[in-house]
Amino acid sequence: MEYVHVDVTVFPTPPPPPPPPPPPGISAKLLAIMRKYKFNWRLSELAHPKILTPKFVYKIEKPLRYGPRKELVLTDHTTFYSDQISRPLVRTLVINKRLFGKLKGRPFIRKVNRRMKKSWDSIYNFYRKKERDKRLRQLRREAMQLKIKKSKTFLRTLDLAKPKRVFKPAPPKRKKPKKIFSDYVRLYTLASPKPYVEEPPKREGLSSLPERWLNLPKPLVPGQVKRAALKYKLTPKTEALSVPRPRSEKAREDEGYDPWTISKTALKYKATPRILELAKPIERD
Numbered sequence: 001m002e003y004v005h006v007d008v009t010v011f012p013t014p015p016p017p018p019p020p021p022p023p024p025g026i027s028a029k030l031l032a033i034m035r036k037y038k039f040n041w042r043l044s045e046l047a048h049p050k051i052l053t054p055k056f057v058y059k060i061e062k063p064l065r066y067g068p069r070k071e072l073v074l075t076d077h078t079t080f081y082s083d084q085i086s087r088p089l090v091r092t093l094v095i096n097k098r099l100f101g102k103l104k105g106r107p108f109i110r111k112v113n114r115r116m117k118k119s120w121d122s123i124y125n126f127y128r129k130k131e132r133d134k135r136l137r138q139l140r141r142e143a144m145q146l147k148i149k150k151s152k153t154f155l156r157t158l159d160l161a162k163p164k165r166v167f168k169p170a171p172p173k174r175k176k177p178k179k180i181f182s183d184y185v186r187l188y189t190l191a192s193p194k195p196y197v198e199e200p201p202k203r204e205g206l207s208s209l210p211e212r213w214l215n216l217p218k219p220l221v222p223g224q225v226k227r228a229a230l231k232y233k234l235t236p237k238t239e240a241l242s243v244p245r246p247r248s249e250k251a252r253e254d255e256g257y258d259p260w261t262i263s264k265t266a267l268k269y270k271a272t273p274r275i276l277e278l279a280k281p282i283e284r285d
Contacts, residue, residue: 033127041123041126084123084124087115087118087119088119089119090116090119090125093116093119094116096112097113097116
């Protein structure tokens with residue numbers, strides 16, 4: 001017999017991989033802003049993909065060639081943001097208008113008003129506009145409510161909406177108390193003790209069998225015949241009822257009826273040309 005030596009090497013299982021890092025959470029402040037405004041300008045700007053810069057590659061310098069210089073032009077994105085940043089704050093314009101408006105006259109005030117309108121339309125006042133519109137809507141609603149509250153119909157409706165006042169019932173008139181020692185018969189009846197019946201405890205009633213159970217009739221024995229039944233004599237009426245009735249002639253006629261028989265007239269029948277035409281099967285494509 002040949003023997004084969006087999007070595008089995010068992011390695012321990014590796015530990016489970018670490019859990020994935022939690023996703024970056026959104027701050028509560030940003031969530032509140034997102035719930036407040038349906039369109040978020042800042043988030044829409046951040047949603048634009050970043051322009052990836054290629055990896056630095058050294059360029060071989062070529063000899064200089066003199067020619068017309070290229071004009072440097074800013075991109076649309078840069079021009080837009082530079083224009084938005086260049087607009088002054090509305091607060092500073094309002095202060096300047098108050099300080100120098102009377103000194104410099106109407107042309108200066110018109111100029112400041114134009115700049116205020118332009119700076120108010122800046123993207124940096126987006127949320128302030130929303131707050132102002134919300135406040136204006138609230139003020140309009142309050143003014144409308146004040147007008148409604150002052151109207152006669154509203155006051156009349158308020159009076160009708162109030163529940164009716166519920167008054168407490170009048171206290172019953174009390175009778176004058178009788179003198180205690182005026183009626184001696186009543187005092188005697190009140191002083192006499194009440195009749196007390198001592199009932200037997202329920203435990204005794206539960207321990208004894210009820211009378212109905214004691215007076216139950218004896219159960220019937222199966223197969224046993226009473227003596228009165230053995231002595232019974234048949235009456236003429238019972239004997240007459242036990243005899244079967246004779247069947248009528250009409251009922252006897254139905255005994256020989258065969259439902260599968262074919263009548264003689266049906267055997268002599270000849271089909272008409274129309275029925276033969278209808279009996280032919282229709283040829284279908």
